[in-house]
Amino acid sequence: MTNRDYTISFTVAQSPDVVFAAIGNVRGWWSQEISGGTEHVGDVFAYRYQDLHRSRVAIMEAAPGRRIVWHVLDNYFSFTRDETEWKGTDIVFDIASKGDLTEITFTHRGLVPSYECFEACSQGWRMYVEGSLRDLIMTGQGRPNIGEAMTESERILAA
Template sequence: MTEENYTAEYVVPQAPQAVFEAINNVRGWWSENVNGETDRAGSTFLYGYRDVHRAEIRVTELVPGKRVAWHIVKNNFSFTRDKSEWTGTDIVFDIEPVAGGTRLRFTHIGLVPEYECFEVCSNGWGTYVVGSLKALITTGKGNPNEGEPRNESEERLSA
């Protein structure tokens, strides 16, 4: 059986704990438009990118230096027929020490080629995980979406 979930993997010269800390700094690599705690198991945070994408994400697992996992509780895309395509999927960051540094394996379980957003979302994860997160880990500076002014009611996801 072939793995169809979106995955990305790379090695950085930093220690596993540094990789773990960078992943949990979601505002430093994905988006400044994140409300809520991203570094506490059981917490929920809201992600938003303009009127294009909103998600409610629960932190399901935090194992320092080894793993970070999130569950997409609710999702809303403006550009797909099924606005909730990511709802119920899981995002996993596996961290493993290797010679010369740390391997990071990112898997979005449930983001599969059958999804309308697969190509756009895969490109997005490439930008944020392979580009911005890797830069945050290796240089201390990521390239997240910039913050946008908005009021609290715009942060809530429609059911």
């Protein structure tokens, strides 16, 4: 059986510890509309993008330099028939040394092609993870959402 969860991987020329710290700086790469703790097991944070998307996320695992696992406790989409599509899914960041590089494998377990939000969410994760998170890791400056639409899907949905 093929794993259909959304997954992307990339490598960076930084240590696993730098990568781990950057992922925990969620406001630095995903959104500045985050409230709550984002670094330690047991932390719960809330994400919000306008009136289109809200979620509450718990940090379930945080193994320095190796792995971070988030669990989506609650979710609301204004643009899908099932407003709770992400609820109960897990967002996993696996970190591994690959010679002089560090590989980040991002998997949103439960975000599958049959979800109505799959295309918009995939586009968003690519931009925020492969783009903004990578920039934060490599330059110290990410491109988090600051309330404006950033992906094509966000622009369409916000209109």
